Amino acid sequence: MLLIRLSDGLTRSLMVLGAIWAFALCFLILADIIFRALGTPLSGTKELVANSVVIIVFMQIGFAVRSGSMLRATFLVDMLPPRLQRLLFILCLVAGAGIFFFLLHAAITPALRSFANGEFDGEGALRVPVWPARFAILFGAGLAGVNYLILLLAELLGLRLGNLTLWGGFDV
Template identity: 25%
Template structure:
C-alpha cells in the first residue's frame, strides 16, 4: 500500500510537470504569434513547482532517490556496515521529525488560506488560490515522514513486507 500511494503521488507530480510544460510552451507561443502572453503563468508555475516537489518527495525517499551526499556513507557501508546502518537510521529518524514538523507547521497556513481565501496574483488580472499547493506540502511532507518511518523500522527490525519495496534501493 505504501508503494502504491507513493507511485500515485509521483504520477500526479509527473502530470503536473507535463501540464506546466504545456502552459509554458503555450505562453511562449502566444507571446510570439499573437503578442499576447497568457495571464497568470508565473503564479501557476510557482504554485505547481512547490506541489511537484512535495508530491514526489515520498517516492524519492522510498526508492532511495532522495539527493544526498553519500561518499562517506558508501565507504562506511563497505568498511563498517554497522556504522553505516546507524547513520542511515539516524538520517531516517531526523527525516521523520523534520517532515512531520513541516506538515504540522503548514497545516495552520493551509486552514487559514482556505478560510480566508488567500490567493496569489493581481486582482483584476489573474488570481489563483494558494491552498492546493499548501495541501500538497502537508500531504507530501506527512507521507514523506511515513516513508522515513517505514525505512527506520526496516533498519531496526529487518526486511519489509512484500508491497513496500526494497530497503536497499539506491544504496
C-alpha cells in the same frame, strides 16, 4: 503489510500525477511563450507555474524517499565500518522523519488560514488560489514522514523492502 502497500500505492499514484502535471505545465509555458511573441501573453501563467511547482514537488517527494532517491553523499560513509554505517543510516532515517513531521506540523496553520481567508496569488484577470499548494505541502510532508518511518521500521526489524519503482515490483 497493509500500511506499506497503502503508502506505496499512494506514493506511486502521486508521483505519476505529479509527472503528468509537470508535462502539462510544459505546454502552458510553451503557449505563453508563443503568445508573448505575438504580443498577447497568457494571464496568470506565472502564478499557475509558481503554485504548480510547489504542488508537483510535494506530490513526488514521498516517492523520492521511498524509492531511495533522496540526495545522499556516501563517499565518506562507505569508508566506515558496516555497524557504524547502519547506525548513521538509522539516524538519517530518524532525522528525515523528524524534519518532514516538523514541516507537517508547521504547515497546518498556514494551510488552514489560507483556505479560510480565501488567499489568492496574482491580480487582474486570473487569480490562483494558494490553499491547494499549502495543502500539498501538508500531505506531501506527511507522506514523506510516513515513508521514512516505514524505512526505519524495516531497518530496525530487519525486513527487506525493495526500492519502490514506478512500473516494477518490490519485495516486502
